[in-house]
Amino acid sequence: MPKSPDYFAGKTILITGAASGIGRAAALVFAREKANVVCVDIDEARVEKTAEKINEIGSQALALTIDVTKRAAVEDMVQLAIDGFGGVQFLFNSAGAAIRRAKFLEIDDDLLDKTFDLNVKGTFYTMQAVLPHMLSNKFGVIVNMGSMAHRRGGPGSSVHYAAAKGAVVTMTMGVAREFATQGIRALSISPGPVKTPFQAAASSSPDLVQRFLEDVPMKRFAEPEEIAELVLFMCSDACQFMTADTVYVNGGGGWR
Numbered sequence: 001m002p003k004s005p006d007y008f009a010g011k012t013i014l015i016t017g018a019a020s021g022i023g024r025a026a027a028l029v030f031a032r033e034k035a036n037v038v039c040v041d042i043d044e045a046r047v048e049k050t051a052e053k054i055n056e057i058g059s060q061a062l063a064l065t066i067d068v069t070k071r072a073a074v075e076d077m078v079q080l081a082i083d084g085f086g087g088v089q090f091l092f093n094s095a096g097a098a099i100r101r102a103k104f105l106e107i108d109d110d111l112l113d114k115t116f117d118l119n120v121k122g123t124f125y126t127m128q129a130v131l132p133h134m135l136s137n138k139f140g141v142i143v144n145m146g147s148m149a150h151r152r153g154g155p156g157s158s159v160h161y162a163a164a165k166g167a168v169v170t171m172t173m174g175v176a177r178e179f180a181t182q183g184i185r186a187l188s189i190s191p192g193p194v195k196t197p198f199q200a201a202a203s204s205s206p207d208l209v210q211r212f213l214e215d216v217p218m219k220r221f222a223e224p225e226e227i228a229e230l231v232l233f234m235c236s237d238a239c240q241f242m243t244a245d246t247v248y249v250n251g252g253g254g255w256r
Contacts, residue, residue: 002033002236009034012085013235014078016068016126017095019046021196022145025224026092026231031059033232038062038081038088041095060085068095068122071129078129087137090235091130093123093144096168098161101208107160119164120171127175131184138183141235144172146190146246148254157208165190169246176244185243187234192250195221218251 013030017023019041027037031054041047044065051063062084066077081088096119123144134140147165154162169188176186193212
């Protein structure tokens with residue numbers, strides 16, 4: 001929670017991957033705090049539903065159907081957000097996926113490229129597009145989606161995804177330290193398994209999902225809202241001395 005009442009009121013957050021999962025949960029949490037929310041996703045129907053829900057809550061939303069792997073589309077996205085609300089103070093790069101599970105020797109060029117395009121380039125393009133605006137205002141907070149996988153390496157199923165998320169965590173640290181004196185903070189979140197459509201989208205087998213669950217001492221997956229509340233805290237005035245870090249949210253698991 002923010003230190004100041006109504007801290008987010010009238011401010012704007014841009015959220016990629018806002019059609020479902022953690023991105024959608026974050027959009028609703030920020031809407032609860034009276035922020036304007038720019039909802040971005042490649043899934044037009046579902047991102048529109050997220051925006052409709054935000055409007056029902058009483059906040060303002062803008063729904064954009066954007067492929068974050070396309071630089072020109074991302075640049076247009078940021079400009080539309082600025083034009084729509086007058087500025088962007090916060091960015092949450094939630095869009096990402098493992099694409100599909102594969103053993104290391106089965107990872108082909110297509111899978112590697114798609115994984116890095118979405119997770120690394122999508123995050124890179126969005127940060128590059130929004131940073132000049134934030135720098136001109138001498139204020140901005142960026143939160144990127146990492147993963148516990150980058151600590152474990154993803155053996156047997158997702159080395160490609162773990163490597164991409166490792167790049168995201170490192171890139172976040174570099175951006176944070178480069179612009180730390182110019183009003184910018186950048187952080188990443190590295191969750192363990194979360195109850196979202198991610199596992200199904202990556203074609204995770206029931207056995208693999210069960211192994212993930214058994215590795216969590218709390219014996220459950222995180223709820224998307226639990227990650228979303230952390231994003232809110234990171235962006236708030238209660239977290240002003242924190243930058244360049246990744247925060248692990250894993251119910252005590254994921255270290256083996």
